[in-house]
Amino acid sequence: METLTVGRAKLTWLNGGVTHMDGGAMFGVVPYPLWSKKYPHNESHQIELRCDSILVQVDGKNMVIDSGIGRDKLNDKQKRNFGVLEETRVEESLEELGLTVNDIDAVLMTHLHFDHANGLTKPEQGELVSQFPNAAIYTSQVEWDEMRNPNMRSKNTYWEENWKPIQHQVETFDQSIEVVPGLTMHHTSGHSDGHSVIKFEDGDDCFIHMADLMPTHAHQNPLWVLAYDDFPVTSVHEKKKLQDEAYDKNCWFVFYHDAYYRAIKYNEERKIKEKVERKRYDYDY
Numbered sequence: 001m002e003t004l005t006v007g008r009a010k011l012t013w014l015n016g017g018v019t020h021m022d023g024g025a026m027f028g029v030v031p032y033p034l035w036s037k038k039y040p041h042n043e044s045h046q047i048e049l050r051c052d053s054i055l056v057q058v059d060g061k062n063m064v065i066d067s068g069i070g071r072d073k074l075n076d077k078q079k080r081n082f083g084v085l086e087e088t089r090v091e092e093s094l095e096e097l098g099l100t101v102n103d104i105d106a107v108l109m110t111h112l113h114f115d116h117a118n119g120l121t122k123p124e125q126g127e128l129v130s131q132f133p134n135a136a137i138y139t140s141q142v143e144w145d146e147m148r149n150p151n152m153r154s155k156n157t158y159w160e161e162n163w164k165p166i167q168h169q170v171e172t173f174d175q176s177i178e179v180v181p182g183l184t185m186h187h188t189s190g191h192s193d194g195h196s197v198i199k200f201e202d203g204d205d206c207f208i209h210m211a212d213l214m215p216t217h218a219h220q221n222p223l224w225v226l227a228y229d230d231f232p233v234t235s236v237h238e239k240k241k242l243q244d245e246a247y248d249k250n251c252w253f254v255f256y257h258d259a260y261y262r263a264i265k266y267n268e269e270r271k272i273k274e275k276v277e278r279k280r281y282d283y284d285y
Contacts, residue, residue: 001093002262004276006252007202009183012055013262013278014093016068019115020046020083026215028227038218046083048259049215050278051115053090055097056108056200058180062099063106064090065198065209066256067119067131073161074118088119090131104132106179109139110211111195112147116256117162128165138179140187141172143194154192154230188213188242190235191226197242199251207252207263213239215257217264217272 004011023045027035032045041047054065068088078084091101110116120137121128139147150158163170176186183200191212198209212226213235219225222240229235246253247266252274254263260278267273 001096002276002278004207004252004254004263006200006207007182007205008058009200009202009207010057011207011254011263012057012097014053014055014064014068015086015089016051016053016066016119016256017070017084017088018086018259019049019051019069020085021049023047025227027219028225028229028232030224035218035224039216047216049115049257050259051088051119052256053119054209054254054256055094055099056183058183058200061105061180062103063108063179063183064104064132064135065108066110066116066211067107069115070118070120070122072123073121073128082115090119101132102134104135107132107135107137108179108185108198109137109143109196110185110198110209110256111143111192112139112162113157113192113212114159114162115157116211117147118159120162121165128161130166130169132169135169136171137166137169138171138173138177138185140185140194140196141174142187142189143192143196144170144172146192146194188234188238190231190238191229193230201249204250206246206249207254208242208246209254209256210239210242211256213242214253214255216255217253217258217261220270 002013023041051069053068056063071087122131147158178184182202185196187196225232225235252263262276265274
């Protein structure tokens, strides 16, 4: 498992499973000849998108950013449509670190689309239960409201089985919240109406997790936003503002979906200066 230390925070990438989504949808209006040079694709023009939760350890707290694709919850049709060739192994990843799901104090949900929230629950003795029973689950109030009352479009990604078993654990915020000193969540809208990003600052050390405003390193261009975005113009403006702030502070950009990089730091020319590459494993496709 790859790790990164930023100030007093230690980040470890857990195995949350994988999806393969249409590259055209993931890059919106960007033409194929452009995006295909930035990110590999298969013969069906699908790109590999990890769903790897990030364990963040700060001040004795164990926190997880997003929950993975889940396990034993998708049917064969869903696995085929979403390109799920590998399901969540978060429990096994934590075990390698000497932890269990019971040791997780908080889950920071950037948003609640199925590829981020499906790992919040798991089947146990014929019913769905919380994957992280002792954790506070943070998300924006806007996102939580839509999760429970999706519209005709969003009902395809906001699933009842991902919120009902954990609703007693959810803690919401309006614009921002400080989870522990220096670690904050900020509501941005854009990708979803309730979408949020995560920042951490400790002196001169910092990281930003832009979630699906910048899901991979290939989405660095502020104009390259997803066809899945509910408010793409908002995504563009929020992305540009957050990127400029992170560049100025020399922050690490950390990723949940990127199949090739876990984290990147850019130089003044917006080129890669430092990087944490993702190791490829025998189970990779």
